[in-house]
Amino acid sequence: MTIAWTEAKLPRPPEGAGLPMQQHPTHGAVCTALGRAVRWLEWRDDGRVMATAQVLSRAWPLVGRVALVSRGPVLAPGLPTETARDALAALIATLRAGHRGVIVTPEPVAGADPMAGGPWLSMMTGGHVARLPLAPDICALRAGLHQKWRNRLRRAESGGLAVAETALPDDPGHWLLREEAAQARARRYGRLPPAYALAWAQAGETLRVSAQAGDRPIAGMLFLIHRPWASYHMGWSSPEGRAANAHTLLLWRAIVALKARGIAALELGLLDTETAPDLARFKLGTGAAAVPLGASWLDAPGSRTVAALARAAAFAQSRISR
Incomplete structure (x- = not known):
């Protein structure tokens, strides 16, 4: 399945999906009023909205522009975990085209973090709400x-x-x-x-x-x-x-x-x-x-190498402790 994220104007979330505060258009309007840059992306399949993402963007000193997708993207209910992971990978790739780094904190899918086990660097483990x-x-x-x-x-x-x-x-x-x-x-x-x-x-x-x-x-x-x-x-x-x-x-x-x-x-x-x-x-x-809640994940220059080293170290430690 080809997943293409495109610019949208206050997209409607997928039908039947819950909407965390951080992904609601009012949050975007408030952040805009307070001086933050906000944009909206959506993924459609045959005209049906499959996912939406409200993205905040800011320039970090010595780093460059970083995109944040907090408690998103909002995915269509029932989306398979693998499809959700593909959608997240496509979203990150889209955002990396204009940002030095991307931070994503996704909602769990079927009780599991859809980004777990991927190439991204975990910055913070998920909590509970x-x-x-x-x-x-x-x-x-x-x-x-x-x-x-x-x-x-x-x-x-x-x-x-x-x-x-x-x-x-x-x-x-x-x-x-x-x-x-x-x-x-x-x-x-x-x-x-x-x-x-x-x-x-x-x-x-x-x-x-x-x-x-x-x-x-x-x-x-x-x-x-x-x-x-x-x-x-x-x-x-x-x-x-x-x-x-x-x-x-x-x-x-x-x-x-x-x-x-x-x-x-x-x-x-x-x-x-x-x-x-x-x-x-x-x-x-x-x-x-x-x-x-899902963990916070980072994709930035060098982050995938660090993530791979962390996974290798964790695997080695698990072999030693057996």
């Missing part, structure tokens, strides 16, 4: 909550908190952005800048859920909608909010609201059971599944 399907009815979703999670939800629901569900306003000084930024500095964790959330609110859909005690906000969460999926983006809770289990209530209210909007799945972010086990348990307590 918490993903909650929203197809079941609300009663089934609530029944799917872990017992302790459901108990905290009941306590929060009986606590008298006022909950609001709105879009993120176009306000750089909004209290949720301000409080979350201070929280990030205090806890020293990395995240996308507030400008990203504001640009998304201008270009696409958002859901902000917040809890108040009296006239004071005590907790908030922001979700970015990238149909047919949505993603948790940021959250903040005051000590009062934590004592009232506000985040449990807000996440449940978001689940209900997103389902009502026709969202098929909610991604709650990466799972880190080593440095943030409580957060991982909170995410999985919703009934979400731990979904594997």
Whole structure:
């Protein structure tokens, strides 16, 4: 099968495919607004869209222009693993024509990384993301909550908190952005800048859920909608909010609201059971599944030689350890 990737204008992903945030056109629009170069490619077979790729491009000092395909390309459901690997190889070859290097982080195909065992250099192993399907009815979703999670939800629901569900306003000084930024500095964790959330609110859909005690906000969460999926983006809770289990209530209210909007799945972010086990348990307590992600792979001058040497060393070590 000949696989040809061609330029496209905001291509529609293959029918029935999920759409991670990093491959959604709104993400591309936001990156463009923030000064990043974005392009779109697609592979068609007899008029049918088989795969699409949103590609970010930037110049790296001393390296040159590098292309990034994060959590992509988006492949047609049911595509055989070998065909997926061929499609990825063709995409990399297409991008190498105008880039010094290409980094691809593909989604697994049939539970396996389609680039594993290929000639590319693995930069980082894949992690897991918490993903909650929203197809079941609300009663089934609530029944799917872990017992302790459901108990905290009941306590929060009986606590008298006022909950609001709105879009993120176009306000750089909004209290949720301000409080979350201070929280990030205090806890020293990395995240996308507030400008990203504001640009998304201008270009696409958002859901902000917040809890108040009296006239004071005590907790908030922001979700970015990238149909047919949505993603948790940021959250903040005051000590009062934590004592009232506000985040449990807000996440449940978001689940209900997103389902009502026709969202098929909610991604709650990466799972880190080593440095943030409580957060991982909170995410999985919703009934979400731990979904594997593909590794990050590099194709650049000399990378294939390094990858071949690494494979040879691994093979030799496996022979020695037998």
